[in-house]
Amino acid sequence: MALQVLEFEFKSAATQEIAKEWSHLGVTGSGDLEVLMEKKALNGGVKAKVVTPVKGFDAVWEKMLGKFVTDTGVGNVSIEINDDNATPIVVYMRLRQALAEATAKEAE
Amino acid sequence: MELKGITREWDSLKKDAAARAASAAPYVKEGKIVDAKDAVALLEAVIKPGDKVNIEGNNQKQADFLAKTLCQVDPGKVHDLHMVQSVLTLPEHLDVFEKGIAKKLDMSFSGPQAGRIAEFLKEGKLELGAIHTYLELYGRYFVDLTPRVALIAATKADRHGNLFTGFSTEDTPAIVEATKFRQGIVIAQVNEIVDELPRVDIPGDWVDYVIQSPKPFYIEPLFTRDPALITDAQVLKGMMAIKGIYGEYGIKSLNHGIGFDTAAIELLLPTYGEELGLKGKICTNFILNPHPSMIPAIESGWVESIHCFGGELGMDEYVAARSDIFFVGPDGSMRSNRAFSQTAGHYAIDMFIGGTLQIDPYGNSSTATANRVAGFGGAPNMGCDPKGRRHSSEAWLKCGEEYGVKEAMWGPVHRGKRLVVQLAETFREKLAPGFVEELDAFALAKNANLPIEPVMIYGDDLTHIITEEGIAYLHKCRNMEERTAAIRGIAGFTEVGMKADPKETLRLRDLGVIKTADDLGIDMSRANRSMLAAKNVHDLVVWSKGLYNPPAKFRNW
């Protein structure tokens, strides 16, 4: 019944830091999620926390987030996700969008 | 050897039909018209136990009044019927089995009634002949499944029984031709009886009785997809499809299956397709229903022709005003025809692309679930490599050129290959996996005691799979092992994808058997709804210059 709280840590090869101190993207809608990224000194690594009502997908979350870290080389960032039944592609796309947002210069 | 002819009557069917007509005579008013209140009596007079009976159930148009009427006949008089019909949509289509009026069923597709068919099969209430494709069933109408009585639906009739089926012609010509020319009986329900028809779609002497239905026939806007519900993931797959397949092969003639995936592609043509400079090079000739989501592509000059299986609610006026594109009669309204459209879809197009629910590691793809006997309608005919094709095109030849086993299978002969493409998300809503080690079709075959697993598209016909992870160019594979590895390589985090060997996936990417969005040069952060040429139904109306008249359930204004 209760929400699942999953926590992961990843080592990043490239350690691309985000530009902003923190950045937020998305809405916890059905089949969607929100992503909060915060710059943190984590020895180049990535910490992730996922809060989700879905059970039994811990391994998928770990692989998915790991793929995101590998694909983008992002590091020294803490990622927090509130999820509501998003599919892996939606998670991956939102992560990429959130990263683009966190690395972008302030909007004109 | 002495040759001896047999002695028999050679016109017994004709005599039987005449006898049935005689007992129906009291119910006939002027010309061929029968009152709706006498409909039950009429059916009891002309239908005999054990007859093959067709209730016109199309993908869209339904002979709903006659279906209801058949449910009201006395099972003491009319029973053990063998129903032969393409689509079962209405509850009445199965009520006839529950009431003991019908016994056996041959069909193509069952949509909302699929669960009940499975139940009835288990309980022995129904005997299933086979689940056909549309063309296969129409073929059998002319071989061993000819209806004795056909209960059809038309838009208008005149007193002589001439019918106007117009925009919603669909299956009617195939059914009537088979029935009437083997001395069968044709009964039509019509929305309206008029003095003069806009045009004659079915000649009056092929029709025996006409009944004005108390309500116009039921029709569903099956092919309308609200652009507001298209997701970013569908936009991404659409962009991959356009760049990695449509553009890559120069696909000019094609069919789009029903669904949001292909609606997304249709709405990306005027934006992303334009940006890639593909106008005129792809998507010029379609076989599909008048999808409202095609309007922006048509209006921006992408499309040369569209032939339709059936109509679509609210599209009549738009289609009529675009007679350069659609097949429009001398009266100014379109004529759909499922039999011809399916023939075109089987032989005359370069690509079929559509969505599916499950794909296995062999590439077999199916929408069957364990407890629903649904069938696939026309998809297997379009989603296969037609072996009878003898004309060539650039796209067809290129796909054949890339065929990984062509030396082994074809020798030195030059041949082409139909592109058969499935769009799949690795996980759908509620995290249901799109890739599975064993299709639910196996469980269904067991549950419903079917001799073969209901597979929509066989693995050996499937040439491409598109998921958010990438495109697998399956036809390039040289053996089953490679094909399975290619499928696992784009199956994401499903049980099938988790077994992928990353090294093998990388090797297949090097070979161009797998291409990811990055490999295709697609910027994922651009894949969002702002790429769509229309973002809601109202935008479609604006694109159509007010000619599209969406049904009430799609009008958010």
Place this chain on the structure above:
Amino acid sequence: MKNWTELENSSFFDANARERALGMVDKGTFTEFLNPLDRYCSPHLPVLGTAVEFDDGTVCGVGLLGKHPVFVVSMEGKFIGGAIGEVNGGKMVATIRLALKAAADIKAKYPEEYAARRPLVAVSFETGGVRLHEANAGLLAHAEVMDAFQDCRGIVPVVAVVGSKVGCFGGMGFVAAATDVIVMNEEGRIGLTGPEVIEQEMGKDEFDASNKALVYRTTGAKHKYIIQDCNYLVEDKIGEFHKTLAEVAEIPMAEIEKMRRIGSLKLVQEQQELVKLVGDMQPKDSMDLWKYFGNEDPAALPEMTTAEFLKVVKRRVRS
């Protein structure tokens, strides 16, 4: 994130709560209260296994329209249908009270300039009302908001902004009615009982919720504009809402009071006249009323663009 021009030109209907909040006030002036980094989630949802959101589904904050501080509440329909619970309800109430406090401070500091610096409350409704998971707190929030609106009467204009997917239904339908000014786009809907619930309780013959055209004719902005529930009907662009709010910020308080539809004996009498009219004429459809108010071809109105509609529409004459 969209740049400012893109944001102002984008659809209000498609925008999320934060985009609306940012775009309704002047460029770069919005400051969010309890932003996502504060992680102020509902304490009730986790125990029920329901997904949470860092802002609990409502974006609150303050921005400027010229010299006017604007206290913004913007609801997110994608999160539990925009329903109001303890945290987002509390944020809404506190934001309105803050507007009152700002009004008092401004009056004290700039007694001569109050009209030019007068605050404004703008609530972008996208909600079905009370969040059933935490219904008591949600109901309480509704009552407190109504109370705070009353406190704002004559001091700070309260504007309802309605133009998002979910519309404004349930208890929040009452709340929207209790504001001073209502601004809507064509896609906006306001009602009490939602269409699906009416169908479920009264049957499909009474109200077919799948008939979206009927739903819009009954609860949509064009209807609300004709019967004078809606004060401003604008194009579906965030910038159009921004512009209209800036206009309202300059209107004298006495004129604002005249834009209300409930809240005085005279207004109650006016509403009763409308009830009597409907009782007498027994309309079968909203279009009967539109015709009664002077629209010769009511069936043409839903098909018109907002601009075309505003040119030709005849509205109820207020007594």
